[in-house]
Amino acid sequence: MRKIHLRAQATIGNVGPGYDIFALSLENPCDEIKIGLNDTNKIVIKVIGDNQSIPVLIDENTAGLAISELLSRKNISIGVSLEIIKKMPSGCGLGTTGASAAACVFGLNKLLDLNLSDNEMIDIARIGEVASGGSPHADNVAASLLGGFVLIKSYHPVEVLKLDIPEFPIVLAIMKKSQRTTRGFITYDIGEEKLKEQIAHCSTVIHSIHTKDIEEFGKAISIDYIAEPVRGAKIPEYHKKKRKILDAGALGFNISGGGSSVFSVCSENKIDEIADLMENEFALYSNFIEVIKTKTSNIGIREI
Ligand code: HSE
Numbered sequence: 162m163r164k165i166h167l168r169a170q171a172t173i174g175n176v177g178p179g180y181d182i183f184a185l186s187l188e189n190p191c192d193e194i195k196i197g198l199n200d201t202n203k204i205v206i207k208v209i210g211d212n213q214s215i216p217v218l219i220d221e222n223t224a225g226l227a228i229s230e231l232l233s234r235k236n237i238s239i240g241v242s243l244e245i246i247k248k249m250p251s252g253c254g255l256g257t258t259g260a261s262a263a264a265c266v267f268g269l270n271k272l273l274d275l276n277l278s279d280n281e282m283i284d285i286a287r288i289g290e291v292a293s294g295g296s297p298h299a300d301n302v303a304a305s306l307l308g309g310f311v312l313i314k315s316y317h318p319v320e321v322l323k324l325d326i327p328e329f330p331i332v333l334a335i336m337k338k339s340q341r342t343t344r345g346f347i348t349y350d351i352g353e354e355k356l357k358e359q360i361a362h363c364s365t366v367i368h369s370i371h372t373k374d375i376e377e378f379g380k381a382i383s384i385d386y387i388a389e390p391v392r393g394a395k396i397p398e399y400h401k402k403k404r405k406i407l408d409a410g411a412l413g414f415n416i417s418g419g420g421s422s423v424f425s426v427c428s429e430n431k432i433d434e435i436a437d438l439m440e441n442e443f444a445l446y447s448n449f450i451e452v453i454k455t456k457t458s459n460i461g462i463r464e465i
Pocket of ligand 1: 174
């Protein structure tokens with residue numbers, strides 16, 4: 162049986178204003194994925210270390226769906242055994258389901274010598290996201306696969322650009338979302354002024370990465386008129402807490418992907434203070450799990 166053992170790290174989808182088109186890769190936390198090939202013609206999924214009710218039925222699991230999409234697109238009949246070793250909480254907007262889907266496509270590409278391009282792997286892996294949020298968004302799977310900061314240049318066809326991102330300190334307050342997905346409540350109907358502002362901030366995010374300007378980056382990622390109003394409304398006193406954390410010296414603050422986790426961007430010398438403050442602000446919320454200190458990373462899925 163041919164096998165591969167991978168590490169797939171958390172990602173922050175949207176990164177403020179880039180709803181479904183921006184994501185960035187984090188050094189930590191991460192899951193591990195073991196994939197083996199056999200001749201049973203079946204996909205079998207096992208989740209280890211899980212107390213999070215992750216479905217193991219193929220069509221309900223992002224990785225299962227991504228594997229079956231790959232096998233059907235490439236007309237391959239083979240058995241796949243998959244072990245997802247959970248080290249990070251799912252359902253918190255950390256891109257963990259996307260990470261599993263991306264790791265499976267990455268692993269099968271290697272085990273089966275398929276020679277898929279990055280764009281093709283992303284296009285297949287994003288189908289897995291339908292199992293978690295009902296929509297094949299490509300941001301998280303792309304950042305997980307490639308590392309760094311990714312921007313989706315096109316959805317038709319899928320084309321992704323990876324930008325190397327400077328090492329920016331990130332503090333995450335990890336919180337579970339109270340419902341599976343809030344995507345259905347999000348509207349693009351935000352009016353001309355806000356839409357222009359949102360697009361302008363997307364440009365600033367990209368520019369700030371090119372110029373390695375953490376202050377400009379922090380400012381630009383703190384704006385979002387599309388997803389943040391919907392997801393922020395699910396977190397008690399979200400806007401008040403955001404203001405307090407920014408006033409205390411965080412350079413940027415927003416919701417990570419589908420929430421309810423939130424993240425701050427800050428300078429190295431502020432990271433402990435901001436982490437303590439975020440702990441104080443969010444620890445009493447019933448969906449709170451923990452605060453962790455991490456940083457942006459240019460490394461994607463890798464073999465271990
Ligand atoms: N772009 C996706 C969303 C990311 O906002 O729903 C989910 O992590």
